[in-house]
Amino acid sequence: MWKFKSLVNVPIMLVTSVLIVSGCSDETPVKSQSKLVKTVRINDYEAFEKRQFTGQIRGVDEINLMFRVGGPLVKYPVNVGDEVIAGDVLAQIDPHGFNVKINQLKGQLSTAHAAMTLADAEYLRANKVHKINSQLISDADLDRRKAALDTAKGQVRTLEAGLRNAQDALSYTELKAPFAGRVVATYVDNFEYVSPQQPIVKIVSLNDLEVVIDVPESLISTVSDVQDIKVTFPNLSDLEVSGRITEVGSEASFRTRTYPVTVNVTKPEGVEILAGMTVSVSGRVARKEIDNQKVFVLPLASVLHNGGQSYVWRVNSDLALEKVAIDSEKLTKTGIMVTGKLNQGDTVVIAGTKFLGQGDKVEILAADKLMR
Secondary structure, three states, X not given: OHHHHHHHHHHHHHHHHHHXXXXXXXXXXXXXXXXXXXEEEOOOHHHHHHOOEEEEEEEOOEEEEEOOOXXXXXXXXXXXXXXXXXXXXXXXXXXXXXXXXHHHHHHHHHHHHHHXXXXXXXXXXXXXXXXXXXXXXXXXXXXXXXXXXXXXXXHHHHHHHHHHHHHHHHHOOEEEOOOOEEXXXXXXXXXXXXXXXXXXXXXXXXXXXXXXXXXXXXOXXXXXXXXXXXXXXXXXXXXXXXXXXXXXXXXXXXXXOEEEEEEEEOOOOOOOOOOOOEEEEEEEEOOOEEOOEEOEEEOHHHOEEEOOEEEEEEEOOOOEEEXXXXXXXXXXXXXXXXXXXXXXXXXXXXXXXXXXXXXXXXXXXXXXXXXX
């Protein structure tokens, strides 16, 4: 019986094994997963030149003014829109308490001067007598008189310093315009008690204007070569003036992945420009060559080095990686200048480059696709 049961079980096990193998053979092979990469299109001049970057006009000199001292306001003659010149009084704190303090210190200082004069005279007389006859004025007595004189002099110095501070505090009760400009905001009312460092009024310069635009990470490498910048005021019948880039932010916004670029705006003649006006900014990008080779500006993180040779990973039309040798030239504010077998508009990897290989299939981040 035992042998019979074993023979019966064998076919069943074989059939089960065949079914399992057969089931496995029907499964679809797992495809190799593409690597997600962050990229940028190099020297994408046309993409930059087609863009209109918007921003709002502001004064180059723009400041919230505050008092260094506190107290109730007694003068607040400015309103939003007023034009002021350097030195104009924009607000004043009641100076009465400060004047009282100064007068008190002046009185104390006068008393201290008199005490110092008396101590000086007593010391001189004692010293003279001591030199003639040391029995009449002992050394200890002379030392006490000298100490009294030194104390009187110290009191005078202390009061003089206190008087200077009180006079400075009095001068701080007037809030003056540091430059010519326009009042764009007021934060308090007259007769209100204000504290030190509390914003009182905001003014902006009338002479120098600027606008900050947000340039995408994919285009920031072209900014250093932008020329012929035009600033257009759409709400002023498309008034157009020239501009000049004065500052490029060194860090991208975490949320938008854009860099702040500051453009100085030429003030138009005969037209009133107000802070907060919306403008659009455009420009032309100059093409660069070194020894008849095109120059490309790449993010520093995109360049790798191996055995004395520099290279980048280029993404081809099949979304596969190609290693392209380059020559590094010099660093700029927006990246590194290179030459090599690259083409305008090529897509190169700018993050995680050390973990990639020739022919790797990749997938471009959706955010990078939107920037194109």
